[in-house]
Amino acid sequence: KAGVTQTPRYLIKTRGQQVTLSCSPISGHRSVSWYQQTPGQGLQFLFEYFSETQRNKGNFPGRFSGRQFSNSRSEMNVSTLELGDSALYLCASSYGGSGGANEQFFGPGTRLTVL
């Protein structure tokens, strides 16, 4: 079974631009979660999508948004990039149903650098 894939793996943008990151979950998984990893703040939860609906949201400004498609693939968008948005963005997928540990499988991440 193919794992979670994220594209692109590396991205360089300048302040004020916007960026879209993509995540393809494991086949059969309906939940996709996004996390931001920085040296200072560690791993922080951005949001989760389940069956095309945002089910949970972390404490991030509205510049961070996402969506999920009918094939469970997800995108996250960051508008008006700031230097502090430089981070590794990780995507994780799981079956997402209620109950159970719902083990999350992580992708390799997208390294975003904002200049």
Add this chain to the structure above:
Amino acid sequence: AQTVTQSQPEMSVQEAETVTLSCTYDTSESDYYLFWYKQPPSRQMILVIRQEAYKQQNATENRFSVNFQKAAKSFSLKISDSQLGDAAMYFCAYRSFNQAGTALIFGKGTTLSVSS
């Protein structure tokens, strides 16, 4: 709100020896899940072990085991017979049992180095 604390930013161990990574958490919930994730230099997060709070028995996975102390809100990871491939950053994570969704709350991580 729940929090997860890993008080050891860095740890080191010799090959074949045993090392214990500490994790404490704060929650008012009675049911939850706890996880240890490994993130090697390749950055791919891998689940090492998980513990359901309602289970009293400590989880084990081969050379990895946990010491889960629910009353003390402590969840340490013991790595036995350490190998060079164990070198990585280790994250402790919490997930609510009752929440809708799968959001994980992570600690800041412990970097484990293994020497031969």
